[in-house]
Amino acid sequence: MNQGLTQWLMSEAPASRRQAVLGSVYRGLVAIISNPAALTGLVIIAVLILMAMFAPWLARGMSPIEQTLSSRLAPPSAEHWFGTDELGRDIYVRTLYGARVTLTIVLLVSVVVAPIGLAVGTLAGYLGGWVDAVLMRITDIFLAFPRLVLALAFAAALGPGIENAVIAISLTAWPPYARIARSETVTIAKSDFIAAVVMQGASTWRVLFKHIVPLCLSSVIVRLTLDMAGIILTAAGLGFLGLGAQPPTAEWGAMVSAGRDVILDQWWVATIPGIAIFIVSLGFNLLGDGLRDVFDPKAS
Amino acid sequence: MIRVENLNVTFHNSGRTMRAVRDVSFAVAAGETFGIVGESGSGKSTVLKAIAGLVKSSSTMLAVNGREAAERRSREERKLMQFVFQDPYASLHPRQTVDDILREPLIIHGSNNIDDRVVAAIANVGLSPLHRFRYPHQLSGGQRQRVAIARALILNPPILLLDEPTSALDVSVQAEILNLLSRLRQSYSLTSILVSHDLAVVAHLCNRIAIMQLGQLVEIVNAADLRTGRVQQDYTRQLISASRGFTRAQA
Amino acid sequence: MSAPLLTVEDLNVSFPGRSGMTRAVRNAGFTLGHERLGIVGESGSGKSTTGRALLGLIPQPGIVTAKRLEFGGQNLLACTESDWQRLRGRRLSMVMQDPKYSLNPVQTVREQIGETCRLHLGSNRKDADRRALAMLEAVKIRNPELVLHLYPHQLSGGMGQRVMIAMMLVAEPDVLIADEPTSALDVTVQNEVLRILDDLVRERGMGLIFISHNLTVVSSFCDRVLIMYGGKIVEECAAKDLHNARHPYTRALIAAAPSLDQPRAELATVTRDPEWLT
Incomplete structure (x- = not known):
């Protein structure tokens, strides 16, 4: 059966709209899976998502915030796989729950950054003229904001917290996307297939959203995955400074920060969440590199 | 059907202005195939794009179907003429199937029985139904150029503008596309303008031919005169002799 | 004619692909003297690949084999990379399309x-x-x-x-391989460039391989023409006799091109015969 399905998907002559779409999705998947780096990245991110989803089941009945002062700073053991922190909380369980926070940040930032960047970039690139000038100057202004300083300002104004950290990261993260989308749009807008839909009477909005945005999407997604590592690190940095997720929420950056005082004697407190940050950043980077290879039209 | 009087197109590029088309005038009768020949930089494609409203132009008169054509075209005006581009690799959206590409104009104009018309359009340009979802x-x-022609004709426009439709193709494929174009021209009673650098192609398909050089119209001759060399201008003569191939004993 | 500059016998070029080997050039054989030799064909006919093979420019993982590939008595098949560097540009040269x-x-x-x-x-x-x-x-x-x-x-x-x-x-090479040297140029400029090549062949006694898809140019410019189809040389004839070509593919190709001299109601299309490749 699998043989038949593969043939159906890989057909050079699809017989229906659905087969054509599924076929191209399948080809993309095959390309990602046959790329070892991308596959590694994909597996890491899949594990991260599973960890976040099943944290309560994987936690072996322990809570990430419940303190057991009698067993504080215990080294890794059969009972506490990764040891405990200065308040006796199990680090394995906190790392599991920390995945949820990290994923939330990743998700929120992507949801904000990609649409803003795409909208600003494609509008500026396609309409040109004064719209382009105004939008790109605004982009430059946002690009000039130092991310951590802005986050500090937000924390001062709205109080520290994960939401404000996300807002601060998003506000400073979208300008590069607008720039990519703009430069791609400028090239695409000159091409004949866009002139052809204009000749058919398509409105500006239709040209933008139906014909230009889908072509910019791939490079934006690649950039987003590559940036994700930086976003996770910034979020961790904010946590480390006490401006991100607030105690007692388990957040990897804050956990590293808490382990700072005891790093020489109780290495596991800071090291375990640090390794988690490292692996997840690496995963997103690998996936981004892989996606870039897959989306690159020159390769096929 | 199409009247152009004193058409001018000027490009501004980083401070420099270039007059790509200067005071070009001609008229194309209904049902006629009008040719424009010239070398690169002669402004032949720009004239076509100005008529299509794809570049900014100024003229004392640019009338299509007896009505002045405005700078911004309405959706109805767009239905009057369609364009076939030179490069079949650049004129189709890389992420859309043939089906998507052909449905798009029908959706824009709110046509009904879209599926039937797509199937008919594919058959009309000699493609097989198997090509529909590729x-x-x-x-x-x-095959791509056939799709581009099908897309141009799916709205039944009275006018077809052809910008070097075969110059990116091999001779044998060119013959198929030229045959297709002359068949469709008859069955749709199309008025068309064909731009090309190839005199033989233009003479094959067109009744009257305009020769352009450096943005200006040199002269308009009919196909028979072009073949026999009964032309007024030296430049035209030069072009004809060059197109006949290399001559060794030329001073 | 004196001894040929270039002798090619049974030249084969293949590229491994997903579905087995793609044979870009099949058993091609010809000689080049102090003359203008045209190679005509459509895209995918192997004409450019042939030109590149003569210069050792077939990229990896392409495979070149030949019974004989000789240039001025030197066996090109045995050339090392440093031998090629001494030959290329000095004695064998190439002009590209654009x-x-x-x-x-x-x-x-x-x-x-x-x-x-x-x-x-x-x-x-x-x-x-x-x-x-x-x-x-x-x-x-x-x-x-x-x-x-x-x-x-x-x-x-x-x-x-x-x-x-x-x-x-x-560097005054003995052989120049010109791959579509005039295809990107306007017709009037094209003839000027051809005239320059023509003078060089006559004055310096250079051998020229002129690769083109344009039958009119090749038949009016070259001395001898090879017609390639699907990697095979299907016909060889004197350029001035091209209109009397015998092979059905050559004849079809000539009939398919619109001509300035003879108006045709409909152009002939090329019906390909798998037998041409055997």
Whole structure:
């Protein structure tokens, strides 16, 4: 059966709209899976998502915030796989729950950054003229904001917290996307297939959203995955400074920060969440590199 | 059907202005195939794009079907003429299937029985129903150009503008596309303008031919005169002799 | 005719692909003397691949085999990379289709031609300049001193192609392989470039392989023509007899091209016969 399905998907002559779409999705998947780096990245991110989803089941009945002062700073053991922190909380369980926070940040930032960047970039690139000038100057202004300083300002104004950290990261993260989308749009807008839909009477909005945005999407997604590592690190940095997720929420950056005082004697407190940050950043980077290879039209 | 009087197109590029088309005037009768020949930089494609409203132009008169054509075209005006581009690799959206590409104009104009018309359009340009859900990269150059022609004709426009439709194709494929164009021209009673650098192609398909050089119209001759060399201007003569191939004993 | 400059026997070029080997050139054989030899064919006919194989420019993982591939008594099949470097540009040269992509955009004409002189002729700067100027004059560039100091983007298409030819000929090669050298040019410029090539063949006794898809140009310019289809040489004839060609493919190709001299109601289309490849 699998043989038949593969043939159906890989057909050079699809017989229906659905087969054509599924076929191209399948080809993309095959390309990602046959790329070892991308596959590694994909597996890491899949594990991260599973960890976040099943944290309560994987936690072996322990809570990430419940303190057991009698067993504080215990080294890794059969009972506490990764040891405990200065308040006796199990680090394995906190790392599991920390995945949820990290994923939330990743998700929120992507949801904000990609649409803003795409909208600003494609509008500026396609309409040109004064719209382009105004939008790109605004982009430059946002690009000039130092991310951590802005986050500090937000924390001062709205109080520290994960939401404000996300807002601060998003506000400073979208300008590069607008720039990519703009430069791609400028090239695409000159091409004949866009002139052809204009000749058919398509409105500006239709040209933008139906014909230009889908072509910019791939490079934006690649950039987003590559940036994700930086976003996770910034979020961790904010946590480390006490401006991100607030105690007692388990957040990897804050956990590293808490382990700072005891790093020489109780290495596991800071090291375990640090390794988690490292692996997840690496995963997103690998996936981004892989996606870039897959989306690159020159390769096929 | 199409009247152009004193058409001018000027490009501004980083401070420099270039007059790509200067005071070009001609008229194309209904049902006629009008040719424009010239070398690169002669402004022949720009004239076509100005008529299509794809570049900014100024003229004392640019009338299509007896009505002045405005700078911004309405959706109805767009239905009057369609364009076939030179490069079949660049004129089809790389992420859309043939089906998507052909449905798009029908959706824009709110047509009904879209599926039937797509199927008919594919058959009309000599493609097989198997091609319907393929992506452009799964098609050959000639097949892509057929898709582009099908897209141009699916709204039944009275006017077809052809910008070097065969110059990116092999001779044998070119013959198929030229035959297709002359068949469609008759069955749709199309008025068309064909731009090309190839005198033989233009003489094959057109009744009257305008020769352009450096943005200006040199002269308009009919196809028979072009073949026999009964032309007024030296430049035209030069072009004809060059197109006949290399001559060794030329001073 | 004296001994041939280039002898090719049973040349095969294949590229491994997902669905087995793709045979780009099949059992091609011909000789080249001090003449203009045209190779005509459509895209995918293997005409460019043949030209590249003669220069050892088939990229990995392409496989080149031949019974005989000789240039002036030297076996090209046994050439090492350093042998090739001595041959290429010095005795065997190639002109490509589009000068825009074959000239280095950040070097002046002088630097590029000078490089060739230094590399192959061991010229010093003064000698290189002298040779470059002479060569630019030979390709009918009106203002050689000025052109010498220009960058490729400052040259027009015809001028760029002439500079390219000058660069390839400055080392006075015995054989020049020109791959669609005039296809990107306007017809009037095209004939000027052809005239330059023609003079060089006659004056220097160079052998020229002229690869093109354009039957009119090849039949009017070359002495002898090879017609390629699907990697195979299907016909060989004198250029002036091309209109009397015997092979059905050649005949179909001629009939498919619109002609300025004979109006045709409908163009003949090419019906391909799988037997042509056997």
